[in-house]
Amino acid sequence: MKDEIIKHPATINPPVYHASTVLFRNYREMRLAGKGQLDGPTYGTDRMPVQRAFEKALCNLEKGSVTRLFPSGLSAIQNMFWCFAKSGDHILVVDNAYGPGVSFCRKILTQFNIETTCIPPSAGKDIIDFIRPETVLILLESPGSNTFEIQDIPAITAIAKEKNIITALDNTWATPLYLNPFDLGIDISIQSVTKYISGYSDVLMGALTVNQKYADILKNFYSRMELYAPENDCYMALRGLQTLATRLRQHEQSAIQVARHLEQHGKIDCLFHPALPSHPEHHLWKRDFQGSSGLFGFTLKQEYNDRELAEFIDSLKLFGLGYSWGGFKSLLTAARQRRRMPSRYSGKRIIRLHIGLESPEDLILDLERGLTKLP
Numbered sequence: 001m002k003d004e005i006i007k008h009p010a011t012i013n014p015p016v017y018h019a020s021t022v023l024f025r026n027y028r029e030m031r032l033a034g035k036g037q038l039d040g041p042t043y044g045t046d047r048m049p050v051q052r053a054f055e056k057a058l059c060n061l062e063k064g065s066v067t068r069l070f071p072s073g074l075s076a077i078q079n080m081f082w083c084f085a086k087s088g089d090h091i092l093v094v095d096n097a098y099g100p101g102v103s104f105c106r107k108i109l110t111q112f113n114i115e116t117t118c119i120p121p122s123a124g125k126d127i128i129d130f131i132r133p134e135t136v137l138i139l140l141e142s143p144g145s146n147t148f149e150i151q152d153i154p155a156i157t158a159i160a161k162e163k164n165i166i167t168a169l170d171n172t173w174a175t176p177l178y179l180n181p182f183d184l185g186i187d188i189s190i191q192s193v194t195k196y197i198s199g200y201s202d203v204l205m206g207a208l209t210v211n212q213k214y215a216d217i218l219k220n221f222y223s224r225m226e227l228y229a230p231e232n233d234c235y236m237a238l239r240g241l242q243t244l245a246t247r248l249r250q251h252e253q254s255a256i257q258v259a260r261h262l263e264q265h266g267k268i269d270c271l272f273h274p275a276l277p278s279h280p281e282h283h284l285w286k287r288d289f290q291g292s293s294g295l296f297g298f299t300l301k302q303e304y305n306d307r308e309l310a311e312f313i314d315s316l317k318l319f320g321l322g323y324s325w326g327g328f329k330s331l332l333t334a335a336r337q338r339r340r341m342p343s344r345y346s347g348k349r350i351i352r353l354h355i356g357l358e359s360p361e362d363l364i365l366d367l368e369r370g371l372t373k374l375p
């Protein structure tokens with residue numbers, strides 16, 4: 001008994017195994033493993049215990065059937081296409097989906113004879129106009145990257161179901177806590193775990209969760225491709241998941257406070273935060289979401305050159321300049337929108353803010369002070 005306690009102490013968080021080889025207890029087990037009949041990991045790539053624990057926890061939160069993990073959010077998106085589309089197929093991708101995902105479709109999938117059509121950022125019933133007999137999959141992201149348009153997800157999934165088309169939603173902004181994709185008829189939920197779920201800007205990971213209908217397809221694809229996520233990262237992601245609800249509530253409250261303040265600012269033109277009534281698809285957000293997170297954007301009334309903008313941006317003390325979001329530190333990006341479809345924000349420079357866990361009053365002061373640097 002003493003030895004057992006020393007070998008396997010009862011810790012709250014599961015132990016991390018660093019392993020390539022996993023030893024079988026006897027030859028019988030080895031033979032069962034060879035036939036794929038042994039429960040549990042048979043090799044270091046075979047979803048070690050912490051990976052399995054994190055998959056299970058995320059899958060429960062998503063109310064899905066199976067979850068599998070990838071080395072990044074982008075990798076999850078790419079593998080979803082490899083798993084569910086084949087040569088000759090056609091896919092629809094919302095125009096405001098995460099840019100590198102859209103480029104992957106347009107530059108790589110075309111080489112494998114999979115064609116992509118972009119659909120409007122606030123698509124709904126009009127999706128019908130884009131569907132072809134060979135359309136197999138629709139990728140949505142709501143709110144979409146940088147411009148935050150919301151799609152009418154139930155209207156789209158109703159049409160897709162009739163036509164037996166798979167629907168996937170990049171749900172990184174809302175997380176399963178603030179929008180449940182499966183409740184709205186989605187088949188595949190995508191998370192960049194890198195963002196809110198891991199929560200500290202020190203993990204890269206993505207997840208796909210599917211409903212019962214697609215569970216075996218994903219499981220078989222994943223094991224054949226010998227995909228896996230590193231145990232250390234799974235440990236950090238599982239730990240992040242425990243505090244997600246508390247952190248997200250704070251991101252939500254602070255972001256709304258900062259956004260409301262900025263909306264009144266004389267130098268700001270359009271502010272797009274789905275939870276504010278000024279957002280064009282606020283009614284859809286209210287209908288489908290249970291909350292909002294810390295990421296939103298705005299445009300400025302005047303066109304500023306790079307030197308003028310640098311005066312504002314470089315003067316900020318609390319906002320880091322960097323990609324990604326979802327951690328405790330507030331971040332800013334500023335980029336022109338290059339889109340394939342006409343949109344109210346085409347060609348405009350969008351300042352995107354991720355509101356972290358600092359005091360919202362301090363963040364407002366920092367932005368106020370910074371904006372005075374603009375002529």
Ligand SMILES: Cc1ncc(COP(=O)(O)O)c(C=O)c1O
Nearest residue numbers: 072073074098172192194205324
């Ligand atoms: C909405 C969205 N999805 C997916 C990704 C890709 O995630 P990762 O950085 O984990 O590859 C990002 C990254 O910024 C994102 O913003």
